[in-house]
Amino acid sequence: MGLDKILAISGKxxxxxxxxxxxxxxxxxxxxxxxxxxVNMRHNVSILSEIAIYTYTEEIPLGEVFEKIKEKEDGKQTISHKASKNELESFFSEILPDYDEDRVYASDMKKIIQWYNILIDHGMTDFSKEAKAEKSDEEE
Incomplete structure (x- = not known):
């Protein structure tokens, strides 16, 4: 199961x-x-594989951010999404040093960390590399 089958539904x-x-x-x-x-068309739905995080140079796909967290945490859960704003910003600076501080809010960081921990809890540890390889194989 790749990130293209995982959804975030606003209000849920x-x-x-x-x-x-x-x-x-x-x-x-x-x-x-x-x-x-x-879920019908009235709901605002985001597919995790379509989400990207702003940096000063480019947008980084959420799967790559999850991979960086996984590398830092050795595939285990990370800090709580309920951590203080300073802790969240410090953590994010470690995994994504050039994230755009003006466009990536603490609420975004909380969601990313919460989503990462949920996915790890459910045994999903492949966030981008193999999923991308499957997509490119299908396109050829």
Whole structure:
């Protein structure tokens, strides 16, 4: 399961796995409690593979940010998303030294850390490299 099947739905806590498409939307399963919900076009949905983090030079895909966190933490969970703003900024500076401090807010850092910890809890440790290889194989 790659990041292209993992969703963040605004107004709903945690992350969701895309399980099936319907006529008016799709069905998603919560990674927090396993409950399935119907999601229609009124919901604001973000696919994790489409999210990028601003730096001063370019936008870094979220999968690469997750990979950097994984390398720093040896594949284990990281700090709590409830850490102080200073702790979050310090942590982010370590994994992404050139992140754009004006456009990446503490709330964004909290989401990224929370999402990383949820994915690690569910045994997902491959965030970008193999998923990208699968995509390029499919395109050829």
């Amino acid at each position: 806590p945690g992350l969701y796995e895309l399980t099936a498409q319907t006529r008016g939307g799709f069905v998603a399963k919560s990674l927090l409690d396993g409950k399935k919900i119907a």
